[in-house]
Amino acid sequence: MSDKLFLHDYTTSKTYTYGQIIADLNSVSEVYEYCCTRDLYTIFLNIITAVAHNVNLVLLDSDFSELELQNLSIDSSVIMQSIPVQQFNINSTDELICKLQNNPDWKLTLFTSGTTGIPKKVVHKLISLTRAVRISERHSDDIWGFAYNPTHIAGLQVFFQALLNANTLVNIFEAERTKVLELIKNFNITNISATPTFFRLLLPLQEEYPSVKKLTSGGEKFDSNLSDNLLAAFPNAKLRNVYASTEAGTILEAKDDTFSIKDESLCMIVDGELYIHKSLLGEGTALVMEDGEWYATGDLVDVIETNPTSFRFQQRKNEMINVGGYKVNPYEVEQALEKHPLVKQAYIYGKSNAVLGNILMADIVVTEVLSERELREFLAPLLQPFKIPRIINFVDSIELTRTGKLKRT
Amino acid sequence: MLEQLLTIVNTVRENKSLPPVAEIKPEFDLRTDLGFDSLDLAELTVRIEKEFGVDIFADSFVLTIAEVMAKLNK
Numbered sequence: 001m002s003d004k005l006f007l008h009d010y011t012t013s014k015t016y017t018y019g020q021i022i023a024d025l026n027s028v029s030e031v032y033e034y035c036c037t038r039d040l041y042t043i044f045l046n047i048i049t050a051v052a053h054n055v056n057l058v059l060l061d062s063d064f065s066e067l068e069l070q071n072l073s074i075d076s077s078v079i080m081q082s083i084p085v086q087q088f089n090i091n092s093t094d095e096l097i098c099k100l101q102n103n104p105d106w107k108l109t110l111f112t113s114g115t116t117g118i119p120k121k122v123v124h125k126l127i128s129l130t131r132a133v134r135i136s137e138r139h140s141d142d143i144w145g146f147a148y149n150p151t152h153i154a155g156l157q158v159f160f161q162a163l164l165n166a167n168t169l170v171n172i173f174e175a176e177r178t179k180v181l182e183l184i185k186n187f188n189i190t191n192i193s194a195t196p197t198f199f200r201l202l203l204p205l206q207e208e209y210p211s212v213k214k215l216t217s218g219g220e221k222f223d224s225n226l227s228d229n230l231l232a233a234f235p236n237a238k239l240r241n242v243y244a245s246t247e248a249g250t251i252l253e254a255k256d257d258t259f260s261i262k263d264e265s266l267c268m269i270v271d272g273e274l275y276i277h278k279s280l281l282g283e284g285t286a287l288v289m290e291d292g293e294w295y296a297t298g299d300l301v302d303v304i305e306t307n308p309t310s311f312r313f314q315q316r317k318n319e320m321i322n323v324g325g326y327k328v329n330p331y332e333v334e335q336a337l338e339k340h341p342l343v344k345q346a347y348i349y350g351k352s353n354a355v356l357g358n359i360l361m362a363d364i365v366v367t368e369v370l371s372e373r374e375l376r377e378f379l380a381p382l383l384q385p386f387k388i389p390r391i392i393n394f395v396d397s398i399e400l401t402r403t404g405k406l407k408r409t
Numbered sequence: 410m411l412e413q414l415l416t417i418v419n420t421v422r423e424n425k426s427l428p429p430v431a432e433i434k435p436e437f438d439l440r441t442d443l444g445f446d447s448l449d450l451a452e453l454t455v456r457i458e459k460e461f462g463v464d465i466f467a468d469s470f471v472l473t474i475a476e477v478m479a480k481l482n483k
Contacts, residue, residue: 354466
């Protein structure tokens with residue numbers, strides 16, 4: 001059995017080899033259809049087991065509250081309920097990888113915060129999840145810093161890229177700066193894919209980390225100050241910027257912040273908004289297509305050149321607030337706040353912030369005196385931490401637009 | 410200034426249900442000594458900017474209270 005390292009998880013101080021995960025896959029007798037756990041190895045083993053047995057899976061953030069699950073129409077009693085599966089007899093890493101590639105129609109359901117307050121469900125087939133995966137000898141010694149939430153599309157793409165090349169994954173998600181740097185050094189990490197906020201929080205970088213060959217970032221604006229700092233500390237690294245969405249995964253790449261469209265039958269720009277072709281999308285249940293063919297991403301762009309088209313991202317057309325790479329739906333937070341008996345009205349907005357890109361702010365009208373702390377404690381069991389407003393202003397009234405909607409700027 | 414910073418630090422700690430610290434020293438690391446994560450650091454910058462008019466993370470990242478003070482003294 002292979003003693004090549006599959007995963008190191010700093011949160012549990014545990015390491016797992018490919019031999020171990022194969023042994024666990026061979027002996028496991030159940031799959032969790034609704035997977036919701038904090039333990040990274042359990043999530044990975046469950047995904048591998050589900051793919052190998054072709055059991056479709058729903059992946060949920062481990063910190064979803066009862067209220068958030070209700071909003072997704074998921075009854076909490078189904079979570080971590082198991083489906084029995086037969087045992088395997090897989091003998092090598094190559095056999096494992098072949099086994100996983102046998103089920104291209106395997107389906108994974110993810111959730112993305114919708115723009116109208118209703119979260120969207122997106123279903124991906126394995127074949128679309130792994131479309132961007134490159135398998136070759138060149139990648140056989142890659143060591144991945146795993147810096148994304150494992151239940152989000154970006155994390156899954158890194159997972160499959162690493163797994164299908166039998167690479168090592170080193171968990172660095174939500175690790176403190178000095179821990180991340182220590183792990184990069186100790187494990188000679190070669191590839192890191194993360195949000196700009198993750199990279200920003202590594203600064204200041206006082207040493208060089210020569211093992212890193214590739215840095216990939218996306219999901220937020222990337223500034224040149226950050227890229228200069230990163231390239232100085234990672235002297236052997238190439239930096240690339242990707243555009244990805246929960247609906248489509250990674251679809252565009254750029255060296256800096258200028259993207260170019262290579263295939264105009266898959267992406268196009270109409271009235272300054274990026275559209276992607278339905279062939280690139282997962283089977284979203286609530287995605288609205290123009291002419292049945294094109295999905296409007298809500299991302300506004302500035303066209304720089306045509307033939308071929310190149311562009312830069314401007315801001316999102318919809319009202320989602322990007323907090324450190326996590327999209328927050330202001331309506332969801334307002335609804336949670338208005339459940340408090342003393343809150344009359346709430347208005348959530350983003351304020352630009354050097355650490356997170358945006359910080360979540362709230363203006364609140366209350367009927368009796370309340371403290372910020374009381375409101376935050378009220379929200380804590382209802383919402384994931386990044387959805388909780390960090391600055392709360394108590395105001396006398398909130399300005400409405402003429403249509404009676406909250407005014408958003 | 411240290412006194413005002415202490416108040417702000419404790420506001421951020423209180424908001425995340427951590428007990429207040431009795432004092433802050435220049436060598437304190439914002440993350441390891443004060444327990445601030447990225448969301449807390451973002452909140453800290455907003456509160457400091459409101460009080461002092463300076464965005465401490467504007468052009469480079471600060472690690473310690475001493476570095477925060479250096480930015481405020483510029």
